[in-house]
Every structure is written in C-alpha cells, then in structure tokens.
Amino acid sequence: xxxxxxxxxxxxxxxxxxxxxxxxxxxxxxxxxxxxxxxxxxxxxxxxxxxxxxxxxxxxxxxxxxxxxxxxxxxxxxxxxxxxxxxxxxxxxxxxxxxxxxxxxxxxxxxxxxxxxxxxxxxxxxxxxxxxxxxxxxxxxxxx
Numbered sequence: 774x775x776x777x778x779x780x781x782x783x784x785x786x787x788x789x790x791x792x793x794x795x796x797x798x799x800x801x802x803x804x805x806x807x808x809x810x811x812x813x814x815x816x817x818x819x820x821x822x823x824x825x826x827x828x829x830x831x832x833x834x835x836x837x838x839x840x841x842x843x844x845x846x847x848x849x850x851x852x853x854x855x856x857x858x859x860x861x862x863x864x865x866x867x868x869x870x871x872x873x874x875x876x877x878x879x880x881x882x883x884x885x886x887x888x889x890x891x892x893x894x895x896x897x898x899x900x901x902x903x904x905x906x907x908x909x910x911x912x913x914x915x916x917x
Contacts, residue, residue: 836904838868847878
C-alpha cells in the first residue's frame with residue numbers, strides 16, 4: 774500500500790455533517806488528507822487551484838453534497854465531469870436527498886456513486902467508513 778495519504782475533498786456546508794465525516798475518517802487506519810470546502814464556488818476554485826487555493830493538491834476522491842450554497846452539487850458535478858483535467862477524479866455524492874430524480878440526474882452527470890446520509894448517527898458513521906473502505910483501500914485509481 775502506498776504511504777502517501779489519499780487526498781479527499783469534502784464539499785459540505787453542514788458543519789455537523791463535516792464533523793461526523795471527519796470523525797469517521799479519523800477512526801480509520803487509512804492515512805488521508807481531508808480538505809473541506811463549504812459551497813460549490815469554493816469547491817471549483819479549489820479544484821481549479823484559483824485564488825487562495827493556488828497551491829491546493831489534486832484530490833484523489835471528492836465527497837460532494839448536492840444541496841450547497843452559491844452553486845449546487847449538480848452544477849459542481851457537471852463542471853467536474855466536463856473538465857478534461859478533473860473528470861477522472863471519482864465523485865461520491867453524499868447527500869440527504871433520496872429523490873429518484875436526484876439519483877438519476879447525478880448518474881447522468883457521471884457520478885461514481887450515490888450515497889444517502891442516514892439520519893441515525895451510528896449508521897451515518899458506518900456509511901462514511903464504508904465509503905472510506907471502498908474508495909481508499911480497495912479501488913485502484915489513476916494517478917492523474
């Protein structure tokens with residue numbers, strides 16, 4: 774296994790969910806470097822290394838909420854997958870929406886998977902750990 778930490782970008786505006794995701798990842802034995810952006814505009818600036826993010830590293834995985842301020846997750850996903858420099862980064866939709874139209878729309882926009890945030894705390898942490906286990910230790914990702 775590579776000793777380099779896996780770089781994860783979490784795009785989430787809910788501070789409570791951010792804390793839970795950080796805690797679930799912290800409990801893992803997988804070395805990761807988690808960065809957080811709070812809205813879609815900030816996420817795209819991070820990914821494009823603009824402004825204060827000029828030195829940001831390219832994430833290996835993006836955890837993306839759908840309902841974000843300034844630019845929603847669907848728009849962010851569409852921009853990521855339309856950009857030749859970003860489209861290979863796996864995007865996991867991590868949202869509270871169970872709406873079938875959201876599921877269909879995000880897969881049409883080439884999301885790599887869609888995960889609904891459980892309301893139950895233990896299930897929420899278990900869900901994040903499952904994402905972590907799959908994407909950070911099982912899947913082989915391209916270097917760029």
